[in-house]
Amino acid sequence: MGRYLVVRAYSMALTLLGLTVLVFLMLRLIPGTVVEQMIGADAIVSPEMVAQLRRFFGLDQPWWVQYSRWLGNLAQGDLGTSWRTGKPVVRLILERLPVTIELTLLAVGFALALGIAAGIVSAVRRDRAVDNVVRVGALLGLSVPVFWQGTMLILFFSIYLRWMPPVVWVDLFADPRRNLTIMVLPALCLGTASAANIARTTRACMLDVLRSEYIRTAAAKGLAGRAVVMKHALKNALIPIVTVAGLQMGILLGGTVVVEEVFTLPGVGRLVLWSIYQRDYPLTQSTILFVAVLFMAINLAVDMLYGYLDPRIRYGE
């Protein structure tokens, strides 16, 4: 196990290093920098002033100098300071992280509940009407883009059902009820594709397991159908489902960017977008890196969970 962790950590570090190069260079490929924005459309500027601003932000240095400076700071645990707000990046992330985590967890919860239930029903009632409905529904859920679904949900609820979630943000702990009313549509929206994915995986795995001999034995032994499905079949079908759900969690974390923008939630996703529009390089770079670390940590945790769910899987032995 220990050795496995070392290997994983090593590969994570390499991936992150690659990511830093990618993020750094991609940002600089977008035309326009913070300097033009600081000057604005209305100023008569001398070349000295432009040079002074470029120097101030270190943009006069060659890219590898800027890159290594950023990397050096990262190595010391310093995510940098946002150019536009003057606040430390880590503080800006922490201010917004609870919103993104809450949204992701709610979406995962919704996806798991709906996906597993639908998958089981669909497998047990294979080729019947309910199975077809689930299969078509899952296909739809996978193919509808999140931004469109979000806009449609807002329109549907506000125009046809005359129900509008509160538009002014409140924290979960300040007013849980109001907060959850705000979160319900975004979570549904974000979780739909994952629910579809989980439903399909659950169905496939359950069908596989339901065909196996020990299930037939259990049924022949006279066990109730529910016990066979829930106790014997589901537990063995769960491992691939956990894999998918774990991966989904990372994907959802990325999906929050779009959902937060559509539903205007003050999470990390919108922070990243804002920082890109503002060309606030330190904020964009470090926030993306932070999300990547989170994504990897979740994946690692999921992998660790296999060993727990299936004692036959033992890492590094």
Next chain:
Amino acid sequence: MTTPWTRRDLLKASGAALAALSVGRPAHAQAPKPGGTFVSAQTTEATGLDPQLVPAFSRSRRSPMMYNQLVRFDAEMTPVPELAESWQISPDGLTWTFKLREGVRFHDGQELTSADVKFTFDRLFEKSPGKSDFIAVDRVEPTGRYGVKFLTKEPFAGLLAALGGFWGFILSEAGIKKHGDLNTAALGTGPFMLQDWKVEQQMVLKRHPHYFKKGLPHVDEVILRIIPDEANIVAALRTGQIHHAFLEDNKNFNLLKDEKTLTGYRSSRLGYDFLNINASRGPLRDVRVRQAISWAVDRSQVLRVAASGFGRLTAPATAPMKQWQLPEEQWMRYYRPDLDRAKRLMADAGQAGGFTVKLGVIPTFPTMVLGAPVVAAQLKRIGITAEIENVEYAVWIKRWLAKDFDLTMNTTPGYADPDTAFFRALHSTKGQNWNSWSVPELDSLMEEGRRTLDQKKRKDIYDRVQILILENVPHLWLFSADTIDFTQASVKGFKQHPMTLLYGFEGVSLDRA
């Protein structure tokens, strides 16, 4: 067939609309109730709060909450004393002496002195793009604890406008030296003190207890929330979740004007929307082509689509610049679309067959997005194909500074003085020269206008400047959209300002009875 509306009908109708809007405001003044939290919503977050380093209008709008200027423009756009009690100009017109108000306190409790004013302008001239407003100022010197002198390189009639403009906010020297960063600390003398700022979420400001205007502000706290989608702002106003919002998309006025629980405010804005023409690009170099564009564009149609008709066509000096107005008949005659004339001009310029240009639009500015197709369709009628190009703001600024565009939709919060309004935009060598053009006669007139302190002579100069502008078409003044604000009916004392800066919050009170 419907009867077309005459101008008189329109005026009557808009008068009636404005009168209807004012119903609900108290007929007689009541003593404002102190206390409470006032919540306002904005679609756009400030890109930073430093009044000297952030040019974005989202910053300028917020600055009056935390800072004061030496001089400010009142609702009639007349300069009135603010931190400066009075001022004098030397006979040679080169020295302006300002007497500061005594006993004004910064948020940290320190008293405002001439050293702070000098510090403010030294910092501005050293590192701010705002120094463009003060281009003719040589230096600022204290004269005693409560006096300060502005020494100019030449007589500079635009100084008061610059001081009362977007870059004239006075900072605390001690405060800046202590905190350094002007985004997270409150260092002004303004009515509210910055308490907390969560980017893209909200800004919390507390009442300044030692504000120099006695009895103000009335409310204890102001919260500026960011609600990026204006449809949500409309919903929040209707459901009472916020007290105030400034509408950017004027069509939303119709959605809210009949709500009993809300009070609507509508007035003329100093700013305007315009169409830049790069006079260094291909056929656009020829003044006849630019004139043809001007005759082809029906500005009232652009206004109707881009701002739902809530606004007005405007001369180069917009309606709030009252003392600089040209008589309407003098400028309106340039605005009556005349396709035959436009086509003739195109033919004279050897462009009868037309040509293709790009028309830039920033997608986050509703009036640009809505107005561009109208302009493009109208240009098509004289053979000009304007391909609309959506350009993200940061990229647009980069191209703008490099003069890398053919045509672009544009918008400005406006300028109080004709010097700041025209010189920078249009002077071919000493200004920014937005449209890369040159009309030597106009250059010398604008230079003269800057040096002339006599009001009557200045007015004559800028009347001629405006006519020259209309004839030579550097850019098209398309329209000036109205400023529209809504508050809950329980909000008293809110006032709009032609510059659309948030001056109006210091007088606001909440009627909770």
